[in-house]
Amino acid sequence: MPTGPPVFDGQRLRQARFAVAAVFCVHGAVTGSFATRIPWIQDHAALSAGQLGLALAFPAIGASVAMPLAGAISHRFGARTALRGLLALWTLSLTLPALAPNLVTLCLALFVYGATSGMSDVAMNALGVEIENRLDKSIMSSLHGMWSTGALLGSAGGTLAAHMDSDARVHHLIAATVLTVTGMVACRWVLDLRSTPEDEPPPRFALPPKSALLIGGVGFCAVFAEGASLDWSAVYLEDVLDTSPGLAAASTTAFALTMAIARLLGDRIVDRFGAVRCVRVGGVSATLGGALVVFAPNPLVAMGGFALVGLGVAVVVPLAFAAAGRSGPNPSQAIAGVATITYTSGLIAPSAIGAVADATSLVASFGLVTVLAFGLVLGASVLRTGDRRTAPAAGAGTDAGAGTAQPVPSVPDGLKSPSGD
Structure with missing residues (x-):
């Protein structure tokens, strides 16, 4: 009996869409939580404005270096496991900048912060594009809207913490814990796409x-x-x-x-x-x-x-x-x-x-x-x-193991x- 990639029914795809939307929201909340406490971090590390500007370049440097690794990680471990691990590293990295006592350690912390941000960013966007292709309708704008919503929520929490004059190390530890748990729960319902033995792994760089x-x-x-x-x-x-x-x-x-x-x-x-x-x-x-x-x-x-x-x-x-x-x-x-x-x-x-x-x-x-x-x-x-590749209609097929192969869009x-x- 011929076999092929699975066909996801409409309910499964909708679950995956909401799960990825939650992941985007969590990702944005980390950014919002960090941005509001930059003044505290600057004071804690005793940095001038110029030194802070130098340190704030390191998240982008870390992201640029690490993002090409995301495809290889997803190929090796599968999309769900890769996203779960990379998202957890990103949410937990929120705790690092506030712990840095000086410029050098802050630059290192922000490099890691940016690297984990970039890799999880690529992983969640790749899954978002895959779901959009299978649903055959646009969802990427709303997913990025959820990122912006998360950033606003994280900023609101950070603004409240700053208004209460709380220690950013405590604030970020609490935020990282809540966001890590939320992200892990959301990842439970994302599509678990995996490579097959005949697929060649993508280049690391x-x-x-x-x-x-x-x-x-x-x-x-x-x-x-x-x-x-x-x-x-x-x-x-x-x-x-x-x-x-x-x-x-x-x-x-x-x-x-x-x-x-x-x-x-x-x-x-x-x-x-x-x-x-x-x-x-x-x-x-x-x-x-x-x-x-x-x-x-x-x-x-x-x-x-x-x-x-x-x-x-x-x-x-x-x-x-x-x-x-x-x-x-x-x-x-x-x-x-x-x-x-x-x-x-x-x-x-x-x-x-x-x-x-x-x-x-x-x-x-x-x-x-x-x-x-x-x-x-x-x-x-x-x-x-x-063009968005046409996904099978809801109910037109079943998950893997259903038997007869159905035409489905290719996957990352x-x-x-x-x-x-």
Whole structure:
């Protein structure tokens, strides 16, 4: 009797979707929990602003070095086990930065923090793309919306802990414990995709394919605009438009909330209009928003501009990951390539904005953001790479061991599900 990869029924795929959404939320909550306690960590390690800036480069360095390993780990241990282990390492690494007594140890801690973040990021995005392909509808935007929701929840908890003047070592230990347990429970229901004996393992380190570089370029533009707006919007409103500190800070929170809502609602729009059209229209929105910021006569107009930037770039990175996952025979490798480029963009955006502002003005810096936002309009067509492969209808088949082979979409790096899942 012929055998083949399993067909997952609709209920099983829905469970897997909710499980991966919870994983995205946990991942974001770690980031939010850490970011709110950076001032405490700086004081604890007795760092100057320049030393802190150097240390904060190490998460991106660690992620860039480690992300190419994610595909090999998933191939060796299976998608579920790999995600469970990598996510646990990421949540537990939250405890390390607050323990660092000086610059050297903080850099080492943040390197590990970034490495585990990047590997778990690739693993969860690869599973998200696989579920999206099997469901034959867009889910990546809402998954990244759940990441943003987790970041907001983690930030809220960190803000409360900071307001209570609690020790960040205690706060992060409690947060890491709760998030680790939550992540392990969620991983119980993700798809357990495994390699078959005839599959060759992906290379541990390899340059991303050309398609991933092009897709990553679009992601670079979006993440640059996002990072610049998040990190500099409050400063822009205070320094350029003489806004009160409270209103300036509120604009940053509103920007993050706008992006989270747009991502949570983005899947329906993407399914109706397609990725290319959504990114192109988003690029127009972000470009218009950047222009409003540059020419804003008052704070309200600038805040409206930042909101348009957020709306315009919100779904770009999720769609870039989805396109990478469909761009070639090694989705995890392509996703890792796109993730590396976007991490790099997030790393250089704040410093690039500062450098341009020092050389010219902060207004000119957001002129650069506007130009990059227009790059989304020009580059949107590269997200046309591949179509979502049609998954069998719910109830059309069974899990592995059902007998007759059914046509199903291919899975990352030759991963296939073992019997029983």
